[in-house]
Amino acid sequence: MNIPVIFDLALGLVFTYLILSLLASEIQELIATVLQWRAEHLKKSVEIFLAGDVDNSEDAHVIELANNIYSHPLVKNINQEAKGFLVTLPRRLTWGIGSLYRSVKTARPGGDKDETIFGEKKRSGPSYIPSDIFASTLLETLQLPTMIQTLTQSRLEKFKNAQLGKIEQVLIELQQQTNDDETSASFINTMFQQYAETQADFEQISWNFQNQKADLNTSVTRLGESLDRYIEVFQTEMPKQDLFDKALRKINFIKKNIFEDIEQAISSGGLRPNLNEVVESVNKDSAVHNEIKEAAVQQAISLGVLPKPNLNEAVESLRRDNAIFQEIKEAVKDKESPTNQGIRNVVQSIDLIDKLPKSVVENISVLGKRAQSSIQTTEEGIHTLRKEIERTFDTSMERASGVYKRNAKGVAIMLGLGLAIIANADAFHMISRLSKDSALRETITNNAGEILLRNENNQAIANPNSQEDQVNYALNQLTRQADGALNNVALPIGWSDVNLDQQIAWTHKKNQSFPFLRILYMLPGWIFSGIAIAMGAPFWFDLLGKFINVRNAGRRPASYSRSQVENNENGGG
Template identity: 30%
Template sequence: MNLPVVVDIALGLIFIYLILSLLTSEIQELISTFLQWRAKHLKKSIQLLVAGGSETQQSDIDDATVLVHKLYQDPLINTLNQQGQEIVEKELQELNQLRVDPKTLKGKQSAPSYIPSETFAITLLEALRIPELINYVKNPSDTKTNLHMILSSYKELKTAINDKGSDSYQTIQNIYGDISENNEFKKLVQGLPEYVPNNLITSLSLLAQRSRIKIGDIKEEMNQFQREVETWFDRSMDRASGVYKRNAKGVAILIGISVAILTNTDTFFLLKRLSQDSAVRSAITQSAIQQKDFINDQNARSQFQELIENASVPIGWQNISQQFEPLKTSRGNSAQIFALRIWLVLKILFGWIVSGLAIAMGAPFWFDILNKVINVRNSGPRPVTYTKDQPPEK
């Protein structure tokens, strides 16, 4: 088998994986949208962030769940959830509402799949009423009074405000001045949320300490503090995104293997057909070359069936008799024929698994490989087009 034939076989195999990867991506996207995986994962990740991680006290986790639910009701976040208005989309939402997890989305039909860090930081600080507390600080320009002090005494405000003999009351007076007759401040304190996890206050206190560097005014410090909260949120969401991608890859493998079984895409049979049948190999190769840019075409995925038919792709259950063809030519006894049958079944199963794993690699991966193989087949990349601004090298 010469090199051009090997390249054509590789080209045909890659093209088949590519078009099946497109189908798999569509299926996974539909499932993800219907089950709201992104929205649920985002909300769960924010709950873990606010609670201080998965290995924390149950009370903090419960408080974080309530707090995040309140954050999601804020107009800044609630308006990020754009529900479909078409008839089909509404029907899907109604079906989805029947199986939505009340603990995750609290009965809403859908939730945002992405929240900007600035929106999260503003919503969180307003929910905790930190900006309002800053307005009551006794000496805002005093460098001794800082956000770290405000946050450190946050959980003690409600209990200490009525206990004048406690150390916490004295600390509050040092920050907010004489509060004995300040009814507005007392009203604000009484309105502070009850469901604030201790780990959240600890994390915000650490961020407040970091924001004190080269800051001389508490309001300037507040702006820096908000940026620290945004960075904290972004870094956490980067880790959450990595977790989601790993989970999605596992789902992609399951879908890929399912597609391989439903379409009877046996990698070993494909290799055999492509190596032995020059007509099939030529048809697929020409389709791959002509359609190498179809992944960027808006109508590409709707043309999936047409591409398969035009390329004469050797997949489908109509080929099952050819996959068991060695049984027809076998001359052994019944035991040998039975062993051969078992071997062929195992070979097909393993071929499906290999195809499923390849399909799960995704269309962008195979599209990139396809272009590289086409360049190899055409004896290298296209020559560079020179212009007046870029003369050829001498």
């Protein structure tokens, strides 16, 4: 055979495998859609990301956390579905097939056989989650902002009480040191009354922070301003005696030492949790998590949710077990005020965190350490942690995508082998036919050239960086064109009498049994074709273009080529 014949033979094989690869791609895409392989793979990848490794990803509590993330409105909005009976009819069919497929699988840890991989008997899930949405959803599911707000509120409450205690101590000492003269007694009574007003002012400031009507800096600043007003009244009303001057200096020292620099006051009082404390809040064995628990109990007691006589008794009960949280949940479950909702969120978050496996806690801790830097505020810490989760999630999903592609390639090989047998695509028989039939070679070459010309400006098929939607659209166009080409080409495949006669010298018309032993001669050709089909339509389309370019020793002018295609389509008319 000369060189042009060899090129035509190779081009015929490439064209045949392009046709079969397009069919295999359509079948594989249909199976992946019906069984929701992408969505299932994403869900399992999320569980692996949360657990930190594959072994711990099957833990029931990891699955529960992942299900909670999938139940979040942000993730639900990604998985949008059509409404109405007619438009959802095809979807209902795929749900039914998917349910049948999942019914033969064993139940997942922590769930029953009826529960789907997406949790809560959901029938579908998203096949892609943006990293920013995942990071925000994870933090909100763990209620980290709420937990940190509760912790900060508790520390602000202790800080407030400490400053009030110092002022009260000054007044008590002053009362003990003064004589029982009328002027001193009147002044001390006035200052105790003013102290009560300052205490009420402090409580209002704390309440505003609790209800997120003021941030931490504003709240501490207002505490200082309230103390300034107390000092002003003290200075205006006090008798001219050294004893009262000394008391005023003590109160001024409290003000100057604590409130002169607001950031210093926040830092020295430990009011603003750092990133390490944010991360430690999800560790049920940490001091920070126990502090949050005590803060939640204290808040419930102060609001009258728990009928406990004092905080110490409640804290002791908390240290023995978590039964007290069940009492809180029962007390606020039917009350929809913002305050009760806040307590409910904290208790639910504590419940969830107490169930977190050690692997999840360690994974979040590692992310926190990576994000730790020169962070000034808790908000910056949470923002930095969110960005680190986004970055790590993107990296994890890239690896998961690689795993999915490898799995899909394995399915493609099995599908390609099955299609090669069903279509009787014997590679060696095709080579034999193409080498002997010049008319067949020319017909395939012409049709392949026309298909290539129609798609010469479509770079999405062979470009590995193309978006999946672009590739699918281009492949759909190519499939329609290939279907049209098949009307003009009798490919050397199939189980027709003509092909079987040329392949194994047997037809249905012969009064002979099927020569099953000859299948052994066909098997190597099927295996070769199965692997070739699994290489995918983009590969064969790209190779087709290269073969035609080499065969033609350079492309013909675009205007001439297109006019030839149009003439062929119009029957030359």
